[in-house]
Amino acid sequence: MKARLMKEILIGRRTLACRLVSAMLALGIVGAGGTVNAADAAAAATPAKVTLSPETLAKGSELFVKNCIMCHDRGMEHPGTAALTYLYGKDKGALEDRDNLTPDFVRFFVRHGRGLMPGFRTGELNDAELKVLAEYLSAGPHPAVPAK
Numbered sequence: 365m366k367a368r369l370m371k372e373i374l375i376g377r378r379t380l381a382c383r384l385v386s387a388m389l390a391l392g393i394v395g396a397g398g399t400v401n402a403a404d405a406a407a408a409a410t411p412a413k414v415t416l417s418p419e420t421l422a423k424g425s426e427l428f429v430k431n432c433i434m435c436h437d438r439g440m441e442h443p444g445t446a447a448l449t450y451l452y453g454k455d456k457g458a459l460e461d462r463d464n465l466t467p468d469f470v471r472f473f474v475r476h477g478r479g480l481m482p483g484f485r486t487g488e489l490n491d492a493e494l495k496v497l498a499e500y501l502s503a504g505p506h507p508a509v510p511a512k
């Protein structure tokens with residue numbers, strides 16, 4: 365009984381490992397020869413950074429302050445920051461401190477919401493605004509916004 369269970373677990377793990385390698389192959393992380401190219405792996409793990417114009421940065425920051433900062437400002441008193449600190453760890457809770465956000469990821473969360481976070485409709489934040497906001501957050505980390 366025990367041996368059969370072990371076997372099933374091992375087979376299950378192998379299937380998982382196999383799927384993982386297939387996925388890595390598809391992503392180009394593992395080369396055809398099966399060797400991992402460190403530079404490729406690093407590139408795949410780090411989203412490409414775009415340089416934004418000062419206008420986009422200013423507009424993105426403005427949209428963030430207007431729509432998101434009440435929940436995502438630095439400090440555990442903000443529910444978004446508290447939830448993300450719990451998920452990702454100390455100093456990784458504030459969205460403006462993140463260096464691993466991508467525009468698609470931000471857009472998805474903003475349109476759909478999650479947990480305590482409401483989804484934003486186009487009437488609240490239109491597609492053009494969301495594009496700028498998503499680009500702004502993806503270009504982080506950003507310095508702290510001066511308090512008003």
Ligand code: HEC
Nearest residue numbers: 431432435443444447448469470473474478479480481482
């Ligand atoms: C009412 C509070 C609230 C507002 C307003 C809010 N959020 Fe959130 N947000 C949260 C909470 C709470 C979470 C964690 C949700 C969870 O995973 O349960 C979250 C999660 C996220 C995440 C997921 C991050 C990750 O890596 O998991 C993104 C991205 C995000 N918010 C972006 C935004 C943006 C951009 C805005 C402004 C347009 C915004 N949020 C407005 C509360 C809020």
